[in-house]
Amino acid sequence: MRTIHVVTHPEATHHIDHVVGGWHDSALTPAGEKAASAIAAALRAAVPAESTVELISSDLLRTRQTADAVAEAFGVSPRLDRRLREKSYGEAEGRPQAWLDQRFVPPPAVGDRMGHEEGVAGAETKAVFGRRVYAAMDDVLRLPGSHQIVVTHGFALTFVIAAWIGMPLEACGLVNFRGASGSITTLREDDFFHNRQVVTLGDTRHLPE
Structure with a gap:
C-alpha cells in the first residue's frame, strides 16, 4: 500500500x-512557522514509525521551511524539486495583488482553457504549469x-491530485481541487486492486486555532 501526504505550505508573507x-x-x-510544526506533528x-518515508518539496523558501519542520520530525532530508513550485505569474510576482487583478484576463468558459494567456508577460499557462507538476509526480x-x-x-495541489x-x-481545464494553506491531503493506493483514492482533501484539523 502506498500513501502520499500532500502538504500545502501555511501562511507566508x-x-x-x-x-x-x-x-x-x-x-x-x-x-x-507554528502551523508548519503542527503539520509535522500530525504527519x-x-x-507508522517503521515506515520508509521520502520527503519531496518545492524549492521555494516557504515550502522549504515547511519541509524542514517535517524533516526534523522524521529524521530525513527533503529532496527539492522546482517542478513542484506554484504557478509562475511572470512580471506580476511580488507586485500588489491589485496590480495583477487589473490586468488579469480570465479564461473562457469554453474553449482552450489550458493554453489560455492571462494577459501578464512571463506567466505560465495552465498547460505549462500542469505539465511540470505531472512530470514531478511521475518521479514521486x-x-x-x-x-x-x-x-x-x-x-499546484490540483495537478498533484x-x-x-x-x-x-x-482534461484538466475545468478541474480545481482546493486545499487551504497548511492543509494535508491524503492519497492512498491499495496493493491488491491498485485503486487510487483521495482519502482526505485539504484537511486542516491539525492547525492551531
Missing part, C-alpha cells in the same frame, strides 16, 4: 502583504517507499 505569490520567494510568517502521528510515483510526503502550493488519479492533462 505574501499572504499578509497582499502581493502576488507564484515564484516570488516569500517566507513563512510566525503563524506559518508523524499518521505515519517511481519511489519505492510506502509513504511519500510532498510539500507544495495551493494551486489530477496526476495521482490518472486524469489526462488535457
